[in-house]
Amino acid sequence: MYKEITSPSNSFIKELFQLKEKSRIRKSTHTFLIEGLREISLAIAGNYTIKTILVDFSKITELEIESLLTSSKSEIEVIKISNNVYKKLAIRESTEGILAVANSKDLSLESIDFKTENPLILVAEAPEKPGNIGALLRTADAAGIDAVFIANPKTDLYNPNIIRSSVGCLFTTTIATGTTSEIISFLKEKNIQIYGAALTASVEYQTINYKQPSAIIVGTEATGLTDEWLKNTTKNIIIPMRGAIDSMNVSVSAAIILFEAVRQRNL
Structure with a gap:
């Protein structure tokens, strides 16, 4: 009983x-x-x-x-x-x-152990809304990438609303958190190329070769990436906009770029 x-x-x-x-x-x-x-x-x-x-x-x-x-x-x-x-x-x-x-699990960068020598990583800087974080985790799971890093997290990742909006993908994805500086240092030490989604000094996202170890960096919809990221990227990338607006939901942007990277890696 x-x-x-x-x-x-x-x-x-x-x-x-x-x-x-x-x-x-x-x-x-x-x-x-x-x-x-x-x-x-x-x-x-x-x-x-x-x-x-x-x-x-x-x-x-x-x-x-x-x-x-x-x-x-x-x-x-x-x-x-x-x-x-x-x-x-x-x-x-x-x-x-x-x-x-x-x-809960250890979400430090030190806990990360890639199962491949050619990782594909999504980095989200300072995401705040549980719905956006959940959608990013679902995108990462769907694309089958190696890890998601949250830089300068504003929200506890074990918030029930993140678990709900991620539909459990919080548990199926390798995740780490850290400051922007810590994550930049980690990526550089591992010789991982840093591609920041940004409006300035950018090339179109599909022109990049993602077949090497790569990290896709996305910022908030309101302010984009901070200067610290923009100063440390290998290249800044942009999704061409055909309409009147100059930005999309962060999870949509991440999905477009990640699935292009996955497409290239499967050729």
């Missing part, structure tokens, strides 16, 4: 609510919440350690839970919760009635 919690006022549930709401709690405990069967499955596949699963059995079957537990390499505590408890912790009522408490 599973342990059962029915009251949203339970002390453990209150702690998990704080974990959902507050970045400083996630950072101090090195844990975070995951919501949804697909997202939890991807976290397990991405070698995240799942400590506890909380289940509202009015929304999901025991068979599905047993299948999930079988896929994990470690023991996972299962707690049966009421629908009221689930509603307190969930951010989407449409998910399958399952949440998990997981350990």
Whole structure:
């Protein structure tokens, strides 16, 4: 039989609510919440350690839970919760009635171990909106690139809204964070070419040879890349605009450039 919690006022549930709401709690405990069967499955596949699963059995079957537990390499505590408890912790009522408490990973540059000598990397400088970060991670996953680096992060990557908007791709992508200076130093030490998406002193993105180790750098839609990046790029690149505007959503821009790089590498 599973342990059962029915009251949203339970002390453990209150702690998990704080974990959902507050970045400083996630950072101090090195844990975070995951919501949804697909997202939890991807976290397990991405070698995240799942400590506890909380289940509202009015929304999901025991068979599905047993299948999930079988896929994990470690023991996972299962707690049966009421629908009221689930509603307190969930951010989407449409998910399958399952949440998990997981350990966060080391996202430092020192943790990066490329599986290839010819990596393709996306670097996003100071992205702030969870939706944009999630979309960038989905793009990276779809393109099958080697890593995503977040320079000067403004948002905790284990924010529930990033997990939601990335549809779990946070767990399927190699990710590191650092300052702009740290990431530039890392790329140069590894002899990785730096291509910054910028409006000035730029060549069209498709004219670049991405078959060598390459990093695509994108900035915010409002301000673009900082001078520190622009002074350290191998080349600045631009996507030609045919209409009245001079910029696109950052994840769209990243997708266009990354898929061109992948196309070249597959020739």
